[in-house]
Amino acid sequence: xxxxxxxxxxxxxxxxxxxxxxxxxxxxxxxxxxxxxxxxxxxxxxxxxxxxxxxxxxxxxxxxxxxxxxxxxxxxxxxxxxxxxxxxxxxxxxxxxxxxxxxxxxxxxxxxxxxxxxxxxxxxxxxxxxxxxxxxxxxxxxxxxxxxxxxxxxxxxxxxxxxxxxxxxxxxxxxxxxxxxxxxxxxxxxxxxxxxxxxxxxxxxxxxxxxxxxxxxxxxxxxxxxxxxxxxxxxxxxxxxxxxxxxxxxxxxxxxxxxxxxxxxxxxxxxxxxxxxxxxxxxxxxxxxxxxxxxxxxxxxxxxxxxxxxxxxxxxxxxxxxxxxxxx
Amino acid sequence: xxxxxxxxxxxxxxxxxxxxxxxxxxxxxxxxxxxxxxxxxxxxxxxxxxxxxxxxxxxxxxxxxxxxxxxxxxxxxxxxxxxxxxxxxxxxxxxxxxxxxxxxxxxxxxxxxxxxxxxxxxxxxxxxxxxxxxxxxxxxxxxxxxxxxxxxxxxxxxxxxxxxxxxxxxxxxxxxxxxxxxxxxxxxxxxxxxxxxxxxxxxxxxxxxxxxxxxxxxxxxxxxxxxxxxxxxxxxxxxxxxxxxxxxxxxxxx
Numbered sequence: 001x002x003x004x005x006x007x008x009x010x011x012x013x014x015x016x017x018x019x020x021x022x023x024x025x026x027x028x029x030x031x032x033x034x035x036x037x038x039x040x041x042x043x044x045x046x047x048x049x050x051x052x053x054x055x056x057x058x059x060x061x062x063x064x065x066x067x068x069x070x071x072x073x074x075x076x077x078x079x080x081x082x083x084x085x086x087x088x089x090x091x092x093x094x095x096x097x098x099x100x101x102x103x104x105x106x107x108x109x110x111x112x113x114x115x116x117x118x119x120x121x122x123x124x125x126x127x128x129x130x131x132x133x134x135x136x137x138x139x140x141x142x143x144x145x146x147x148x149x150x151x152x153x154x155x156x157x158x159x160x161x162x163x164x165x166x167x168x169x170x171x172x173x174x175x176x177x178x179x180x181x182x183x184x185x186x187x188x189x190x191x192x193x194x195x196x197x198x199x200x201x202x203x204x205x206x207x208x209x210x211x212x213x214x215x216x217x218x219x220x221x222x223x224x225x226x227x228x229x230x231x232x233x234x235x236x237x238x239x240x241x242x243x244x245x246x247x248x249x250x251x252x253x254x255x256x257x258x259x260x261x262x263x264x265x266x267x268x269x270x271x272x273x274x275x276x277x278x279x280x281x282x283x284x285x286x287x288x289x290x291x292x293x294x295x296x297x298x299x300x301x302x303x304x305x306x307x308x309x310x311x312x313x314x315x316x317x318x319x320x321x322x323x324x325x326x327x328x
Numbered sequence: 329x330x331x332x333x334x335x336x337x338x339x340x341x342x343x344x345x346x347x348x349x350x351x352x353x354x355x356x357x358x359x360x361x362x363x364x365x366x367x368x369x370x371x372x373x374x375x376x377x378x379x380x381x382x383x384x385x386x387x388x389x390x391x392x393x394x395x396x397x398x399x400x401x402x403x404x405x406x407x408x409x410x411x412x413x414x415x416x417x418x419x420x421x422x423x424x425x426x427x428x429x430x431x432x433x434x435x436x437x438x439x440x441x442x443x444x445x446x447x448x449x450x451x452x453x454x455x456x457x458x459x460x461x462x463x464x465x466x467x468x469x470x471x472x473x474x475x476x477x478x479x480x481x482x483x484x485x486x487x488x489x490x491x492x493x494x495x496x497x498x499x500x501x502x503x504x505x506x507x508x509x510x511x512x513x514x515x516x517x518x519x520x521x522x523x524x525x526x527x528x529x530x531x532x533x534x535x536x537x538x539x540x541x542x543x544x545x546x547x548x549x550x551x552x553x554x555x556x557x558x559x560x561x562x563x564x565x566x567x568x569x570x571x572x573x574x575x576x577x578x579x580x581x582x
Contacts, residue, residue, distance in 0.1 A: 109456075
């Protein structure tokens with residue numbers, strides 16, 4: 001089998017999920033006796049290709065074009081569909097980034113194929129590869145298989161594989177092969193403009209050793225002071241899952257998850273957070289995770305070290321009091 | 329402008345899920361509008377208020393889906409389209425998108441909106457696929473829409489706090505990021521008005537779309553735990569005291 005991995009970089013920096021996806025590819029290749037091509041796409045990105053060449057892969061494909069300097073879904077899907085037509089991979093793997101969400105389904109659709117997106121793992125059953133993804137906001141897992149002939153398209157979620165397991169090339173270096181693609185300016189319908197960040201954050205949650213995070217279970221903004229009192233007693237920073245910031249109950253800069261910050265504090269206290277995957281990818285690296293939730297089946301308990309099934313409005317004040325008492 | 333919003337009906341957030349093969353038992357649970365889609369609907373209603381035109385809500389699924397279309401009408405959508413299909417939950421993303429695209433193509437909308445993803449399958453592909461099948465430009469994870477002459481200026485969310493402005497011609501398909509706006513509630517007046525609004529029903533078969541499945545959900549199951557969770561029990565005060573002890577002396581994090 002031939003595996004093609006589409007890597008991602010922007011403004012001179014790798015998106016590190018690319019390496020995790022390469023690890024997934026190496027593991028699938030080892031199980032299926034496959035060869036891996038890793039692809040770098042953009043303009044002036046040859047140095048990225050050189051960096052990939054020392055990894056344990058068969059070749060690096062370098063796709064460069066003036067019209068690929070800035071990402072557009074039209075440019076990327078047109079260029080990559082040409083690469084797929086010429087290099088004929090069986091399995092095309094992507095890191096599940098916001099950019100991949102934007103173009104990969106289109107790329108699969110123009111080749112008349114499907115994509116299994118946001119996978120967290122795989123296993124082999126006979127000669128079939130079974131992809132594991134989550135459904136119902138992480139409450140269930142699903143085994144998914146491709147139907148029909150290849151090429152097949154799949155993306156792996158951030159954190160699903162460990163980038164530090166990436167194997168180096170056994171004998172030095174894989175060849176870097178340039179692939180020419182044809183693109184015309186009129187084929188690219190959207191026009192990318194400037195990249196920017198919103199007003200500078202006043203808080204850097206990535207540096208906080210203790211984080212007290214609230215989710216939908218907090219129910220109303222009037223209840224937030226209870227969580228803040230707990231945060232004060234434990235010496236932690238306040239954070240939240242996306243819905244809380246969407247409601248404006250806490251500022252966006254305190255949002256943890258795929259669209260917010262990724263943190264790895266020594267202690268993460270999740271209050272009334274169900275543990276939807278978009279949240280979990282942002283905090284599963286925490287050393288100790290405490291989850292307090294009324295639903296004993298909440299997916300947050302799957303990654304928690306300590307769990308309390310109960311009403312956060314009873315537990316929060318009790319915990320604040322216990323912390324204050326422990327200080328004396 | 330004519331705006332169509334694709335809305336999915338999903339199991340209610342607090343519904344207890346009983347797994348049955350590769351789907352869930354639907355008999356005892358409630359259903360609701362997919363939350364990300366409610367942001368897309370709200371955005372469509374706001375664009376209509378600003379620029380005039382029509383908002384159409386389209387949804388695919390069994391008879392119960394009509395209730396969610398009615399909710400969209402009560403909030404202010406002008407009419408609904410129901411693609412009646414009892415097997416919708418079994419469709420792969422590309423096949424669903426082909427059905428939707430066939431129905432949407434006939435409407436010649438200026439703008440098609442979807443939510444970011446569904447809270448049940450969570451494929452997160454429908455908007456992009458529909459755009460590709462209708463050969464329309466698209467953009468995803470949109471946080472702001474400014475309609476200009478025959479085009480839009482959009483704010484697209486990237487990862488790690490980054491954003492990007494892009495220009496996109498009309499007609500187009502946009503996937504809306506949750507949190508782009510504050511979703512309205514239906515008013516009593518709206519609910520009354522919705523009773524007179526039209527919901528056109530079409531069957532999946534009548535669309536005449538043939539689509540081979542590209543992927544199959546073999547089974548769903550409760551995920552295997554990666555960590556051993558130590559559950560604390562007792563009264564709230566007892567659990568709190570135990571937790572503080574664990575954090576202090578076992579985990580040594582406070």
